[in-house]
Amino acid sequence: MTGQGETAAANPVRDAFDATFYLKRYPDVAEAGIDPFQHFMEQGWSEGRSPAPWFIMDVYLSVNPDIMSAGVNPFEHYVITGRLEGRPLKDDYGFRYDILKNSPTLEDRVRWARNAARKVEAAPVADLEAKLTAAGSLAGLHITVSHDDYTASLGGVQLCLAREAEAVAETGRPRLHLYPASHSPVIDVESDQPLVGVLLNGERVGLYAAEAVARLLAGRVSRATFAVHSFLGHSIPAITAILKAAGLRKGFFWIHDFASVCSNYALLRNDVVFCGAPPPESQACGICVYGERRQIHLAEHGDFFRAFELTAVAPSEAALALWRKTYPRAAKAVRVLPHAVLEPRSAARPAKARAKSAPLRVGFLGMPADHKGWPVYARLVEAFRSDPRYHFLHLGFSPDEASGATFEKVGGPGGRSMAEAAEALELDVAVIWSLCPETFCFTAYEAVAAGAAVLTLPDAGNVPHFVRAGDAGERGRVVADEDELFALFSDGEALALARSKRKPQRFDLAFSRMTADLMTKGVAR
The missing domain is CATH 3.40.50.2000 (Glycogen Phosphorylase B;)
Structure with a gap:
């Protein structure tokens, strides 16, 4: 093998090393002002740092475990010896194999989520009561439910909720948003005393026992509306109790994903391939890690659809068609409301000229x-x-x-x-x-x-x-x-x-106001 004292001009390891990649991936090295190659050779490799985008250390070692046990610099070994031996940089089974091999089990993920939730303590109920009192009348309260605090996260559903909240706020109506105490890949059926996070008029109030939220809303609310955007992480019976305490009978259920159809909201069998949501009792469902939990999701969502008169709202005809084909319960009504539509521009914006030979x-x-x-x-x-x-x-x-x-x-x-x-x-x-x-x-x-x-x-x-x-x-x-x-x-x-x-x-995008558009049109009020 080449020694570290060898000059850069004669060092094939240095030639193969990507300094730009290394400094960008490990900003602490850049901040320290250290020569990236020297850092990698002296300590970076033993810390598992990757020297180039085509040589990811943990991937290489996973398919060449003898190199790990030898205790040598894997990159140096590969450049000098390994590639001549035909050693693979990664396995040849494709990324789906990697997902199956590296993903934690569903029950492990559920357990981690529940453990995280148990570490969270409920805030004093008096705090929420004081906030509700300070907010004044809760007449016309609009309640939304989703899988997280949309004001603190990025994503499509979060943007939808932000637009809905803004539209409802413009009407002067108060808003209450409920989110789970911790992120979870499935609904909560384990918690005896589930907690819910509360946003009141767009401001975070805290985490409270769901039964306390229901108790505080009882008798305070009139002419309320609600929209469920996701139940992931939530106890559906707990949310049902809160909505009923607010005097609600009708509401909206958004089909942002297929969590109502399966515990895998993306309908990916074992997280790698679209399954088409086969019958839950079928062998095709039984071989999937989500199969057992799917039965729970279907039952809990079914209870919710029986408890309320729901308008199911899909952002596309394709989504509605797949949902109606695979979900066993019918909604009271269904609607398609795209999140955005293309609008031709009234005036074209000039584009910079590009050479015809440009890639x-x-x-x-x-x-x-x-x-x-x-x-x-x-x-x-x-x-x-x-x-x-x-x-x-x-x-x-x-x-x-x-x-x-x-x-x-x-x-x-x-x-x-x-x-x-x-x-x-x-x-x-x-x-x-x-x-x-x-x-x-x-x-x-x-x-x-x-x-x-x-x-x-x-x-x-x-x-x-x-x-x-x-x-x-x-x-x-x-x-x-x-x-x-x-x-x-x-x-x-x-x-x-x-x-x-x-x-x-080219087009401009005109975004919908989500449930606010439906409420103004008198649907399921």
Whole structure:
């Protein structure tokens, strides 16, 4: 092996080391002003730090366990010896295998969530009572329920709740939002005394025993309305008691996902493939880790639908059709209300001129999560990052440093919206490869609004429906599978989606006010 004192010019390990990647992934090294290669060779490798985007330390060691037991620098060994031996950098089974191998069990995740909830103490009920009294009349109170504090989190459902809250506030009506004490992948059926978090008129009040919240609302509320956006993390009987204490009989149930159909809200069997929600008693359901919990979700949601007259609201026809096909109970009424619609611009904004020889700008929009298809996009980047025909980007709030895509931060306080960023970057193509059936996909709308084409797959829910609704492929293409996706880039057919060839129309996005739009139209009041 090469010694550490060898000069940089004659050191193949240094040549293979990616200093830019290392400093970006480990800002503490950059802040210390240390030579990144020296840091890696002296201590970074033993700390499990990765030296390049193509060499992820824990992945390499997982498929070469003898190197770990040998106690040598894995990267140095690979560069000097390992690649000549044909050692793999990672397994060849694909990202779905990695998910199955590395994911904790569902019951472990449930246990962690319950343990986190047990560590939280309820605030004094007197505090909530004082806040309710100070708020004045609760006539016309609008209650919303979701899986978290939407004011402290980022995401599509959170944005929807924020718009709904703003619209209701404009009417002068008071607002109460309920969220679980801790994040959970399933509904709560274990807690004897469940806690709920409370936001009153958009301000966090605290965590309280659900029965105390019900007791304080009883007799205080008139002409109330409610909308359930998610029950994940909640005790449904506890929420039912709160709503009934507020005198409610009718309400809205949003189909943002399929948690009412299965404990896996994305309908992914064992977190890796769309299952189609087969009959819960079937063998196809029985082989899934979510199968047993699915029975619980169906029963608890069914009790809720029996307790109230509910209008089920879906953000797309595709979502409503799948929900009605797979959920055994009928709602009192159903509605489709898109979260956003495309509106042609009255005046086109001038675009910067780009050279005809410029590479096709391809992007992934949003969180680099497995169920959003990030592993497929990362593999696409790895395969074609050296191809001068393409430039790969990732537009989102946080990067995956192992990716070779150029990261552009989007969102956060004062940040650009996704549509604004995609337009400013003149994105040609957005790869939206959701493994689960999207009920509504903001990024698809934002990409098309910005003039980009969408590449997606048939099982992505509303996304393929949205793409096919365009004229003559204007919104992009639906491709059969990953092999076809890679073939588009290999043979250059993807280049036909360049802006310069499509000359797409650009749009503005008009967002709905969510449940507020339905209440003003007199539905299920």
